[in-house]
Amino acid sequence: MAEPQITNKDFQPITVHHSEAEKIAGESASYWKDAWRRFKKNKLAIAGIIVILLLSFMAIFGGTISGQNYYEQDLLNANNPPSSDHWFGTDNLGRDVFARTWYGAQISLFIGLMAAIIDIVIGVIWGAIAGYFGGKTDEIMMRIADILYGLPYLLVVILLLVVLPQKLWTLIIAMTITGWINMARIVRGQVMQLKAQEFIMASKSLGAGNGRVLFKHLIPNTTGQILVTLTLTIPSAIFTESFLSFIGIGVQAPLASWGTMANDGLPALQYYPYQLFFPAIFICLTMLAFNVIGDGMRDALDPKERR
Amino acid sequence: MVTYILKRLGYIILSLFFIITITFFLMHAAPGGPFASERALTPAIEAQMNEAYGLNDPIHVQYLDYLVSAFTFDFGPSFKYVGQEVSDIIRRGLPYSLVLGLEAMFIALAIGVLLGVIAALKHNRFGDYTAMIIAVLGISVPSFIMAAVLQYIFAIQMQLLPIARFETFAHTILPAVALASTPLAFIARLMRSSMLDVLSTDYIKTAKSKGLGQRVVTYRHGLRNAILPVISYIGPLVASILTGSFVIEKIFGIPGLGNEFVVSVTNRDYTVIMGTTVFFSVLLLVSILLVDLVYGLVDPRIKVAAKGDKG
Numbered sequence: 001m002a003e004p005q006i007t008n009k010d011f012q013p014i015t016v017h018h019s020e021a022e023k024i025a026g027e028s029a030s031y032w033k034d035a036w037r038r039f040k041k042n043k044l045a046i047a048g049i050i051v052i053l054l055l056s057f058m059a060i061f062g063g064t065i066s067g068q069n070y071y072e073q074d075l076l077n078a079n080n081p082p083s084s085d086h087w088f089g090t091d092n093l094g095r096d097v098f099a100r101t102w103y104g105a106q107i108s109l110f111i112g113l114m115a116a117i118i119d120i121v122i123g124v125i126w127g128a129i130a131g132y133f134g135g136k137t138d139e140i141m142m143r144i145a146d147i148l149y150g151l152p153y154l155l156v157v158i159l160l161l162v163v164l165p166q167k168l169w170t171l172i173i174a175m176t177i178t179g180w181i182n183m184a185r186i187v188r189g190q191v192m193q194l195k196a197q198e199f200i201m202a203s204k205s206l207g208a209g210n211g212r213v214l215f216k217h218l219i220p221n222t223t224g225q226i227l228v229t230l231t232l233t234i235p236s237a238i239f240t241e242s243f244l245s246f247i248g249i250g251v252q253a254p255l256a257s258w259g260t261m262a263n264d265g266l267p268a269l270q271y272y273p274y275q276l277f278f279p280a281i282f283i284c285l286t287m288l289a290f291n292v293i294g295d296g297m298r299d300a301l302d303p304k305e306r307r
Numbered sequence: 308m309v310t311y312i313l314k315r316l317g318y319i320i321l322s323l324f325f326i327i328t329i330t331f332f333l334m335h336a337a338p339g340g341p342f343a344s345e346r347a348l349t350p351a352i353e354a355q356m357n358e359a360y361g362l363n364d365p366i367h368v369q370y371l372d373y374l375v376s377a378f379t380f381d382f383g384p385s386f387k388y389v390g391q392e393v394s395d396i397i398r399r400g401l402p403y404s405l406v407l408g409l410e411a412m413f414i415a416l417a418i419g420v421l422l423g424v425i426a427a428l429k430h431n432r433f434g435d436y437t438a439m440i441i442a443v444l445g446i447s448v449p450s451f452i453m454a455a456v457l458q459y460i461f462a463i464q465m466q467l468l469p470i471a472r473f474e475t476f477a478h479t480i481l482p483a484v485a486l487a488s489t490p491l492a493f494i495a496r497l498m499r500s501s502m503l504d505v506l507s508t509d510y511i512k513t514a515k516s517k518g519l520g521q522r523v524v525t526y527r528h529g530l531r532n533a534i535l536p537v538i539s540y541i542g543p544l545v546a547s548i549l550t551g552s553f554v555i556e557k558i559f560g561i562p563g564l565g566n567e568f569v570v571s572v573t574n575r576d577y578t579v580i581m582g583t584t585v586f587f588s589v590l591l592l593v594s595i596l597l598v599d600l601v602y603g604l605v606d607p608r609i610k611v612a613a614k615g616d617k618g
Contacts, residue, residue, distance in 0.1 A: 154550040163337045239449050246451050247569050280452040288447035
């Protein structure tokens with residue numbers, strides 16, 4: 001093999017035009033792009049998203065694919081273990097546990113999502129107004145929040161459910177009555193930090209009103225925090241729903257959720273453990289998935305916090 | 308210090324006043340009278356019963372009566388269990404719940420702190436991942452599912468521990484572990500991040516460069532500072548153990564306060580609901596006060612009295 005000829009020509013300086021010197025080679029990444037790049041690296045969080053997508057898909061279509069329905073009672077085939085007919089077995093009234101699991105998934109996920117969204121909406125508005133106006137407004141609004149926050153959340157929800165008629169929407173209302181406080185505190189802190197910054201002053205000096213500053217500048221800048229809190233609120237809402245249903249004051253028959261299924265399965269634990277374990281596994285799986293997604297999002301959106 | 312405690316006690320009484328008022332009016336707004344389920348009652352007897360329980364008085368008289376008697380811890384008779392006073396029910400249930408709650412708190416604190424410290428010391432290594440997987444699982448598995456799983460494995464399958472009731476120490480293990488699982492996971496995470504913060508501070512570097520051993524640096528200098536956030540978590544911990552006891556006592560058939568509360572909710576036994584709620588609130592408010600005081604003692608950087616003047 002011939003030696004490559006090295007001549008003096010190879011050692012000439014490359015001339016770079018001065019206009020090119022300042023050019024940035026990489027593509028500039030926006031905040032969200034950057035966050036997404038970090039988020040993608042988190043295998044657990046991606047797995048969590050896949051699990052949630054699968055569960056949502058099954059919640060919508062899962063009830064029909066086994067050829068059984070969730071309400072039909074067949075007392076001759078009560079308490080059957082899992083088989084090719086009934087993939088997850090049957091419960092004490094002979095209803096198909098597989099179909100019921102996905103029907104329960106609809107209710108559990110719906111309540112979890114609705115309660116979390118309502119929490120976030122109230123919390124964001126409350127916190128943003130308190131943080132933005134400050135002074136007496138802030139004092140009064142946060143004092144109200146503090147009083148509500150002083151009592152254990154579940155105790156308040158249970159007391160409300162004793163009084164309210166037992167419907168699906170009253171359950172959601174009871175769950176949101178103090179659930180928004182956490183979000184309000186986070187948003188308030190963020191808004192107080194942001195409102196002192198120059199871009200807010202710029203916007204104000206251009207004549208923007210309070211409403212515009214709040215909804216166009218302050219709240220959009222807290223989106224990251226809001227998203228993280230939303231993802232972490234959903235599992236706790238699902239937990240609350242199943243907790244309440246488990247002690248018999250949550251979702252009422254004929255509706256069924258994972259919590260009521262677990263409650264129904266508990267007395268049969270010794271002989272038919274699958275009746276409790278199927279809904280239990282899905283409660284845990286859903287909460288786990290949302291928790292890892294939330295953690296992943298927090299790491300991705302706030303790299304300073306990352307360890 | 309004394310003025311601070313008095314001030315805090317004043318706040319507690321104020322909060323209690325709110326809680327009693329709210330629960331009183333909530334329970335009176337509830338649909339149906341307390342005797343609605345006993346359909347066989349003739350109107351004459353119902354009137355007699357209403358009279359006996361003071362339900363014929365105007366609402367503000369009832370309210371004032373209740374307020375006065377609540378402060379002497381007399382919550383009146385149970386509507387469902389004839390001849391039982393609410394305060395008797397509380398007195399009967401409390402010892403079980405207290406033992407269970409304290410045991411669960413001990414487990415949550417001891418193991419939670421241990422896991423957190425291990426995770427921080429083995430940062431980004433196997434020990435860290437293991438501890439944090441345990442923590443995420445603990446947060447994601449609700450206590451009532453944990454309880455059922457523990458019951459199934461240790462009581463039904465392995466027959467190692469009794470499945471229910473509350474008599475000997477062996478009976479307490481499963482419910483206490485189930486009750487502790489979620490707060491344990493929170494404490495482990497809290498401890499880990501606080502320990503990581505502390506381990507990267509200058510005074511830890513100083514301690515190391517003085518030539519102190521790993522053990523002394525970790526425990527004398529690191530742990531003592533890192534544990535402070537965990538102490539301030541004890542307030543929420545009490546609340547979490549308290550609400551957790553509602554389901555755990557139901558699953559394990561423990562005749563404690565949490566169980567009484569749930570039974571009274573399903574029975575719509577309004578006086579018992581009100582009484583236990585007020586009692587839970589007292590318990591919680593007092594323990595939060597105690598935690599704050601202890602916090603001041605443990606961390607000399609925080610002046611308890613000064614903090615009180617601010618808020």
